[in-house]
Amino acid sequence: MPPPIAGAGTARAEVVLARLQLLVTRKLDGLLQGDYAGLLPGPGSEAGESREYRPGDDVRRMDWPVTARTTMPHVRRTVADRELETWMAIDLSASLDFGTARYLKSDLVLAAATAMAHLTVRGGNRIGAVVGTGSGLTVRSERASFWKRRRKTVEQPPEQAPVVRLPARPGRKEAQGLLRAIARTEIRPGRADLGELIDMLNRPPRRRGVAVVVSDFLAPVESWSRPVRKLGVRHDVLAIEVVDPRELELPDVGVLTLADPETGVLHEVHTGDASLRARYAEAAGQQRGEIARALRAAGAAHLRLRTDTDWLLDMVRFVAAQRHARTRGTTR
Structure with a gap:
């Protein structure tokens, strides 16, 4: 995959999307053939x-x-022989404009959206999206210790983060237009309100379908867990969590000065301290565990994509496992 894709120029976005769609078509084609058991109410006709x-x-x-x-x-x-409607909540907060391995996290966001569009757009099915990014606030950077509390240096009051709604339409041409709009979205400083973004998939109320949330889920769990549970009452929910390995553990590379992409606050970290690295890994593990538990409690299917692994292979395995789980022992 090429370098950063979110917010790329028009020509670059077209090239990136063409390559992504070719990869997705080769690997995922045929994995979603068959019925919609488990996606629509009633046994079908x-x-x-x-x-x-x-x-x-x-x-x-x-x-x-x-x-x-x-x-x-x-x-x-x-x-069931009715068409399927899929809605995606795409989180493009500033924390997604980060990556230390093969890709940026924003690369995986568009890759996941492309894969979902390919898997669901066929036979009159419709796909739409709501895309959220930061508020664009100007923040004052400061040097801070690793354990100092964050987000206390915003110079202006919070403002509503921009959200773009892309209506659900049938057809591959319309799906490609939706993906182009996502690719061209500028990632702004700050954090999108993930809870509000997810809640927009419930407004206005829609018939039962598929809801996909693509994010790193770094916002406080309590801010988005209830909207996900509410979404799961009516829809089949898929949560795609995007993770970079440096968010899970720190390497021993001496003193690092890290910048928070959402606030601009600087943190000086002495990675040579083994106890600090252990505390960091433990805290990161607890955070990811809390995210997984919240998604499981909401009844959402959970797919984790990492910037240091083959995301397409992870997607293929996940889709195959979901198909097997849905068809095994079903009474529909």
Whole structure:
């Protein structure tokens, strides 16, 4: 994958998206063929495969010809034949404009959006998005110790972070336009309100579909956990967490001066201190565990993409595992 993509120029964004779509098509094509079991309410109306009867199955769906041939009770599965609507909440806060490995985190945001568009846009399905970035506040940088509390140097009162709503439309051409709009979004200083961004997927109320949240989830868990739970009441929710390895552990490289991309505050860190590195790794592990627990409690599927691994391979494995989990033992 090329260097930074979010906020790239028009020509560059077109080249990046073309390469991304080619990669995604080669690896993911065919993984989402079949029915929408688990994505839409009701059993559907189109006949599917037969399977053996299980206690609790609706006897009105008994497949009598197969039952007669096999002498074992069978029921006929049905598949939903309505189009699917997918909405994405794309977080492009300043913390996403960071990366110390193969990609920036913002690279993975667009990669994940491209993969979801490819997987869901077909047969009249529609996809839309809400994109949030920082408020563009000017902050005063200062030197601070590693353990000093952050975000106390904002010189002006908070303002509403800009949010772009891209309406859901069917067709690959419209999906490509949506991806271009995401790629051209300028990442501004500050943090998007992730809770508000997610809550926008509930307004106005929509029929049941798929909701995808792409973020690093570094905002306080209590600010976004309730909107995710609310979203999961009506929709199938997929949370794509974008992570850089330096957010999980620090290398021993001496004294570092780190800048918070969302506030501009500087932190001087002595990475040669083994106890500090251990505390950092422990705190990072607790933070990621809290994020995972909040998403699990909301009933959201959770996919973690790292900037130092093959994101496409991780995506392929995740999609295959989800398909297996949805089709194994289903009674639809």
